[in-house]
Amino acid sequence: xxxxxxxxxxxxxxxxxxxxxxxxxxxxxxxxxxxxxxxxxxxxxxxxxxxxxxxxxxxxxxxxxxxxxxxxxxxxxxxxxxxxxxxxxxxxxxxxxxxxxxxxxxxxxxxxxxxxxxxxxxxxxxxxxxxxxxxxxxxxxxxxxxxxxxxxxxxxxxxxxxxxxxxxxxxxxxxxxxxxxxxxxxxxxxxxxxxxxxxxxxxxxxxxxxxxxxxxxxxxxxxxxxxxxxxxxxxxxxxxxxxxxxxxxxxxxxxxxxxxxxxxxxxxxxxxxxxxxxxxxxxxxxxxxxxxxxxxxxxxxxxxxxxxxxxxxxxxxxxxxxxxxxxxxxxxxxxxxxxxxxxxxxxxxxxxxxxxxxxxxxxxxxxxxxxxxxxxxxxxxxxxxxxxxxxxxxxxxxxxxxxxxxxxxxxxxxxxxxxxxxxxxxxxxxxxxxxxxxxxxxxxxxxxxxxxxxxxxxxxxxxxxxxxxxxxxxxxxxxxxxxxxxxxxxxxxxxxxxxxxxxxxxxxxxxxxxxxxxxxxxxxxxxxxxxxxxxxxxxxxxxxxxxxxxxxxxxxxxxxxxxxxxxxxxxxxxxxxxxxxxxxxxxxxxxxxxxxxxxxxxxxxxxxxxxxxxxxxxxxxxxxxxxxxxxxxxxxxxxxxxxxxxx
RNA sequence: GCUGGUGUAGCACAGUCGGUAGUGCAGCUGAUUCGUAAUCAGCAGGUCGUGUGUUCGAGUCACAUCACCAGCUCCA
Numbered sequence: 001x002x003x004x005x006x007x008x009x010x011x012x013x014x015x016x017x018x019x020x021x022x023x024x025x026x027x028x029x030x031x032x033x034x035x036x037x038x039x040x041x042x043x044x045x046x047x048x049x050x051x052x053x054x055x056x057x058x059x060x061x062x063x064x065x066x067x068x069x070x071x072x073x074x075x076x077x078x079x080x081x082x083x084x085x086x087x088x089x090x091x092x093x094x095x096x097x098x099x100x101x102x103x104x105x106x107x108x109x110x111x112x113x114x115x116x117x118x119x120x121x122x123x124x125x126x127x128x129x130x131x132x133x134x135x136x137x138x139x140x141x142x143x144x145x146x147x148x149x150x151x152x153x154x155x156x157x158x159x160x161x162x163x164x165x166x167x168x169x170x171x172x173x174x175x176x177x178x179x180x181x182x183x184x185x186x187x188x189x190x191x192x193x194x195x196x197x198x199x200x201x202x203x204x205x206x207x208x209x210x211x212x213x214x215x216x217x218x219x220x221x222x223x224x225x226x227x228x229x230x231x232x233x234x235x236x237x238x239x240x241x242x243x244x245x246x247x248x249x250x251x252x253x254x255x256x257x258x259x260x261x262x263x264x265x266x267x268x269x270x271x272x273x274x275x276x277x278x279x280x281x282x283x284x285x286x287x288x289x290x291x292x293x294x295x296x297x298x299x300x301x302x303x304x305x306x307x308x309x310x311x312x313x314x315x316x317x318x319x320x321x322x323x324x325x326x327x328x329x330x331x332x333x334x335x336x337x338x339x340x341x342x343x344x345x346x347x348x349x350x351x352x353x354x355x356x357x358x359x360x361x362x363x364x365x366x367x368x369x370x371x372x373x374x375x376x377x378x379x380x381x382x383x384x385x386x387x388x389x390x391x392x393x394x395x396x397x398x399x400x401x402x403x404x405x406x407x408x409x410x411x412x413x414x415x416x417x418x419x420x421x422x423x424x425x426x427x428x429x430x431x432x433x434x435x436x437x438x439x440x441x442x443x444x445x446x447x448x449x450x451x452x453x454x455x456x457x458x459x460x461x462x463x464x465x466x467x468x469x470x471x472x473x474x475x476x477x478x479x480x481x482x483x484x485x486x487x488x489x490x491x492x493x494x495x496x497x498x499x500x501x502x503x504x505x506x507x508x509x510x511x512x513x514x515x516x517x518x519x520x521x522x523x524x525x526x527x528x529x530x531x532x533x534x535x536x537x538x539x540x541x542x543x544x545x546x547x548x549x550x551x552x553x554x555x556x557x558x559x560x561x562x563x564x565x566x567x568x569x570x571x572x573x574x575x576x577x578x579x580x581x582x583x584x585x586x587x588x589x590x591x592x593x594x595x596x597x598x599x600x601x602x603x604x605x606x607x608x609x610x611x612x613x614x615x616x617x618x619x620x621x622x623x624x625x626x627x628x629x630x631x632x633x634x635x636x637x638x639x640x641x642x643x644x645x646x647x
Numbered sequence: 648g649c650u651g652g653u654g655u656a657g658c659a660c661a662g663u664c665g666g667u668a669g670u671g672c673a674g675c676u677g678a679u680u681c682g683u684a685a686u687c688a689g690c691a692g693g694u695c696g697u698g699u700g701u702u703c704g705a706g707u708c709a710c711a712u713c714a715c716c717a718g719c720u721c722c723a
Contacts, residue, residue, distance in 0.1 A: 198651055313721090489723085555681070
């Protein structure tokens with residue numbers, strides 16, 4: 001048989017392990033953790049019995065990281081079983097940045113217990129325990145897990161397909177049902193940390209028992225672990241929920257309620273300028289502006305399907321179950337309102353495409369544990385829009401929506417951090433969705449084709465059960481500083497609601513046709529976008545979006561008037577400028593402006609006043625030297641006009 | 648909503664064994680008029696998240712509740 005290691009090939013007659021094969025060619029080292037054999041990740045002890053393509057993996061490979069951290073999860077589980085033998089095991093995968101293991105235990109794992117578990121894990125690592133794989137027939141596997149009193153494992157085995165290989169890993173006294181693969185020995189887990197313990201539902205279902213999830217991370221060396229933990233601490237310093245409050249973008253007040261932030265002057269200004277910019281851009285792209293009510297009677301939501309599918313998510317004014325009285329609900333989406341614009345009169349094919357845009361405030365009654373700073377709130381404002389289309393316009397208009405989103409996200413600098421998710425329905429959960437399987441298949445296949453064409457095959461992931469109740473979505477996703485993913489922009493194809501609302505147009509042949517609808521945002525929800533901007537720029541928003549762009553710092557009282565003159569000139573150019581005329585030393589004022597992350601400070605003293613100059617100081621690069629006031633203003637205007645993200 | 652953690656002045660924090668609340672920054676007042684990241688002095692600011700209980704006495708102990716943080720579930 002031929003064992004192909006890429007550049008090197010080993011020819012052998014008898015079966016041998018990956019490790020033995022790699023060793024013969026001197027390819028294996030201490031850093032080698034696992035191998036990809038004919039496309040499947042295997043451990044180094046895997047026996048090669050025929051021709052094989054083998055790629056060895058270290059911790060630098062995704063596969064290596066996973067195997068390493070998954071083994072760390074088993075070390076954790078072994079430690080838990082040693083200290084709390086009555087604990088029931090469930091699952092423990094490697095994840096981005098680490099691993100977790102879910103346990104069912106009467107004892108709740110407090111931070112002190114996590115410490116004790118870490119100590120026990122250190123012992124297990126020092127004991128250098130081998131991990132040995134073995135397979136059992138189904139009934140024996142169930143018997144073993146029943147004997148060990150592991151009901152969750154029994155359940156997992158019972159759910160496996162009849163022909164599945166059922167594998168276990170033994171490390172010393174500890175045995176776990178696991179597909180593997182794993183490291184050779186526990187000794188390699190040199191550096192690890194248990195980071196937190198939280199709740200998590202068994203199988204991710206709210207109806208199931210809540211288990212205890214212990215999160216941890218692991219590295220081959222202490223230095224790498226330390227660097228990782230420090231990087232996380234650094235990222236948290238950018239957390240908009242802290243920084244946004246410190247820099248006075250927003251605040252919250254107990255008596256107003258959860259998920260209802262107060263936008264302070266800085267936050268309100270930035271959101272306002274983003275909204276104006278988006279509205280103008282949409283106007284340029286042929287959108288018509290609408291302004292629709294923030295609430296409606298339940299009748300409207302009955303037509304749209306919100307009453308059936310979204311009642312829990314709405315703020316209801318009145319008793320939803322009392323049919324004898326009027327009942328209103330604050331709007332959670334703009335769709336059914338904006339459709340009324342189309343429905344206002346009989347429509348012709350000549351009216352299409354009809355592009356409707358609105359800066360729309362929405363209300364969603366999120367569960368109390370869901371809120372997060374400005375990213376997840378109960379009232380938010382979104383660059384909402386609906387395009388009503390003939391079928392032949394769908395492709396072109398979808399492309400237009402994507403281009404608009406790309407333009408908007410690029411201008412604020414977030415596009416490079418975004419990735420795409422094609423959000424589909426779950427055919428197994430038809431109760432959550434409107435429409436028939438045929439309708440969903442049609443909408444999803446159309447969308448799939450458009451995504452392949454405009455994004456490229458493989459440039460998006462697929463999210464099952466992530467669709468809206470009325471149709472599939474392209475979600476443009478981004479992660480916050482905690483690594484948590486959220487949707488920034490969404491473009492959705494809807495072939496159902498138009499029918500429900502009786503929307504029709506008359507085509508060339510004088511027949512009535514139901515239009516397609518695209519639901520889309522161009523910059524998403526302003527609160528969330530602002531949050532991600534604060535995190536991306538660590539509070540130092542690029543000049544064109546900064547709530548305060550220039551601060552003038554007169555050195556003494558004598559320059560106050562000159563400072564105000566310059567401020568007024570800048571204001572005439574539409575710039576956001578203030579004067580810090582406090583009786584303080586220049587270093588003090590600079591420090592204050594620097595900490596508030598003002599893009600440019602203009603230092604003005606006797607010399608500047610005499611010569612008609614200013615001495616700008618950039619928050620990024622410091623003192624720029626004296627220049628004529630007009631020159632700086634021209635420079636600043638250019639930075640703003642071009643939306644330069646470097647300033 | 649669920650699990651765990653945290654709530655002391657605008658912010659960052661101290662407060663021992665239960666004995667009645669402190670520091671720095673910010674704020675205000677005064678002095679200082681100063682050239683690229685903190686001038687000096689004084690003043691003011693707190694029902695210790697809220698409520699109930701235990702106690703002679705609660706920031707400190709117990710219970711409840713609210714808010715915040717992380718995770719789960721759910722979503723833009």
